[in-house]
Amino acid sequence: MPIPRWSPSSEITRQERVLLKRLDRTRKLFAFLRQHRLELFDDGFQTELASMYRATGAGKVPVPPALIAMVVLLQAYLGVSDAEAVELCVVDLRWQMVLGCLGAEEPPLSQGAIVDFRARLIAHDMDRRLLERTVELAKRTREFDWRKLPKQLHVAIDSKPLEGAGRVEDTFNLLGHAARKIVTCVAAMLERTVEDLAREIDLPILLGTSVKQALDVQWSDPAHKDAALQDLVAQLDRLERWLGEHLTRQMTRPPLREAVQTLRQLRAQDLEPDPPTGKTRIREGTAPDRRVSVEDADMRHGRKSKTKLFNGFKEHIAMDLDTDLILAGVVLPANRPEEEAIPTLEKDLAHAGVAIGSLYIDRGYIRSPLVERVLADGGQVLCRPYVARNGNLFAKSEFRINLRRGTITCPAGQTQRARLGSVVQFDPATCDRCSLRDRCTDAARGHGRTVSIAPDEPLQQRLQKQAATPLGRFRLRTRSAVEHRLAHVARCQGRRARYRGSRKNVFDLRRTAAVLNLETIQRVADQADLRRAA
Numbered sequence: 001m002p003i004p005r006w007s008p009s010s011e012i013t014r015q016e017r018v019l020l021k022r023l024d025r026t027r028k029l030f031a032f033l034r035q036h037r038l039e040l041f042d043d044g045f046q047t048e049l050a051s052m053y054r055a056t057g058a059g060k061v062p063v064p065p066a067l068i069a070m071v072v073l074l075q076a077y078l079g080v081s082d083a084e085a086v087e088l089c090v091v092d093l094r095w096q097m098v099l100g101c102l103g104a105e106e107p108p109l110s111q112g113a114i115v116d117f118r119a120r121l122i123a124h125d126m127d128r129r130l131l132e133r134t135v136e137l138a139k140r141t142r143e144f145d146w147r148k149l150p151k152q153l154h155v156a157i158d159s160k161p162l163e164g165a166g167r168v169e170d171t172f173n174l175l176g177h178a179a180r181k182i183v184t185c186v187a188a189m190l191e192r193t194v195e196d197l198a199r200e201i202d203l204p205i206l207l208g209t210s211v212k213q214a215l216d217v218q219w220s221d222p223a224h225k226d227a228a229l230q231d232l233v234a235q236l237d238r239l240e241r242w243l244g245e246h247l248t249r250q251m252t253r254p255p256l257r258e259a260v261q262t263l264r265q266l267r268a269q270d271l272e273p274d275p276p277t278g279k280t281r282i283r284e285g286t287a288p289d290r291r292v293s294v295e296d297a298d299m300r301h302g303r304k305s306k307t308k309l310f311n312g313f314k315e316h317i318a319m320d321l322d323t324d325l326i327l328a329g330v331v332l333p334a335n336r337p338e339e340e341a342i343p344t345l346e347k348d349l350a351h352a353g354v355a356i357g358s359l360y361i362d363r364g365y366i367r368s369p370l371v372e373r374v375l376a377d378g379g380q381v382l383c384r385p386y387v388a389r390n391g392n393l394f395a396k397s398e399f400r401i402n403l404r405r406g407t408i409t410c411p412a413g414q415t416q417r418a419r420l421g422s423v424v425q426f427d428p429a430t431c432d433r434c435s436l437r438d439r440c441t442d443a444a445r446g447h448g449r450t451v452s453i454a455p456d457e458p459l460q461q462r463l464q465k466q467a468a469t470p471l472g473r474f475r476l477r478t479r480s481a482v483e484h485r486l487a488h489v490a491r492c493q494g495r496r497a498r499y500r501g502s503r504k505n506v507f508d509l510r511r512t513a514a515v516l517n518l519e520t521i522q523r524v525a526d527q528a529d530l531r532r533a534a
């Protein structure tokens with residue numbers, strides 16, 4: 001069966017004219033989408049969307065993929081669920097106008113069609129194309145005057161926290177939750193109830209209203225808490241033994257395999273042996289890459305600042321500073337370093353044919369190989385340099401580093417050899433005799449002042465020179481546009497993730513970015529109209 005095309009009329013009816021007039025002040029994107037829907041979803045893009053269905057060979061597709069794509073964009077615009085989106089297709093005239101079904105008494109698609117379409121978009125990486133498509137639309141929009149823009153773009157990259165959708169729990173609740181997931185899975189496989197199985201395996205933690213209620217101890221008392229932990233561990237051991245005896249083969253296959261692996265991962269990260277007693281204790285300190293939620297395997301602890309923590313992800317975007325358009329986006333677990341976002345962003349930028357002339361980043365991204373590549377290609381990197389402070393003592397900036405000669409000279413004139421990525425120690429005997437010693441180091445006598453030479457010291461020096469000039473500081477300030485853009489993403493998307501897992505949240509970021517780009521195109525077009533009218 002051929003994949004149906006979406007071909008709403010380009011003519012504006014009288015009812016649509018009335019609606020367009022009313023959309024002059026608020027929710028103006030509905031009007032823009034009505035007027036530009038056929039440009040956004042032109043023949044070529046509709047063919048690309050249809051290929052998602054052909055490739056899988058799946059059965060009938062009663063709804064044109066482009067129409068579902070438009071629903072997906074409207075969903076992001078208003079921040080509504082799949083179920084609400086289906087309802088709005090019937091009860092909201094603005095939705096009906098954009099979708100070309102004014103007056104329809106039945107929705108043009110089902111909730112299942114949206115879920116299926118989203119899965120296909122993700123599987124085929126077509127959400128990236130959806131975002132690219134908005135940039136292509138901007139290029140065709142006369143008001144952007146794309147030919148006047150530089151061939152190599154001024155690209156800014158930055159990130160913001162995104163709270164995960166999964167529940168974050170302490171060790172007791174995490175382990176109990178993971179055990180419940182296993183027993184629920186087994187109950188479905190064996191067509192029995194969770195309570196029935198919990199009694200058979202002897203798992204009282206699954207018979208209470210919560211794990212802590214079932215364990216019922218005085219949690220403020222360390223001895224009681226320890227006894228509860230031993231009880232919990234014994235029940236988890238019984239569950240593992242029972243599975244090994246009754247469902248050996250099923251434990252190695254989905255869906256039981258994932259549930260069992262989750263419990264084992266949580267036990268390994270949160271518990272450790274207590275050598276003096278031979279019992280189990282809660283791990284001291286936080287395990288690296290600690291999983292914080294049973295329902296969302298990708299969520300991690302992250303930091304907004306030294307003191308502010310959050311749980312979930314970081315959203316990274318790359319935007320063009322000349323047009324305000326978001327060019328690429330990626331979501332990573334919150335504990336991953338910023339530079340890990342660069343390969344995906346770079347790949348997406350290359351796919352969209354973007355050449356970077358200037359790269360505006362913050363210090364988290366400075367170690368990325370992209371920085372080297374931009375500089376090697378004759379581009380510029382704009383980033384605030386590290387400022388090494390040293391209390392009341394001489395800062396590193398008061399030492400003269402000569403990279404060409406490979407030397408460092410202190411304020412008293414003592415010179416040492418300096419290699420990149422090393423720590424230079426000045427001669428202890430000279431430092432002991434030095435009249436400036438009290439202002440330079442608080443090391444014990446017999447120890448000279450030390451200075452670290454960063455592996456990227458030449459780049460740091462370059463950045464310091466840049467930040468020392470008014471023009472350099474002005475250019476650094478232009479990076480704030482990407483921070484404003486991230487605030488727009490947060491406003492549109494909300495502070496909490498709509499989906500579980502990194503990939504689905506990448507989809508959500510890309511479609512949010514697509515909506516923001518469409519709003520930008522509309523704003524630029526409106527401003528041009530006003531200028532013409534003036």
Ligand code: SF4
Pocket residue numbers: 410411412413414426430431432434435436437440441448449
């Ligand atoms: S204490 Fe050592 S490194 Fe510091 S200024 Fe004196 S001689 Fe130079």
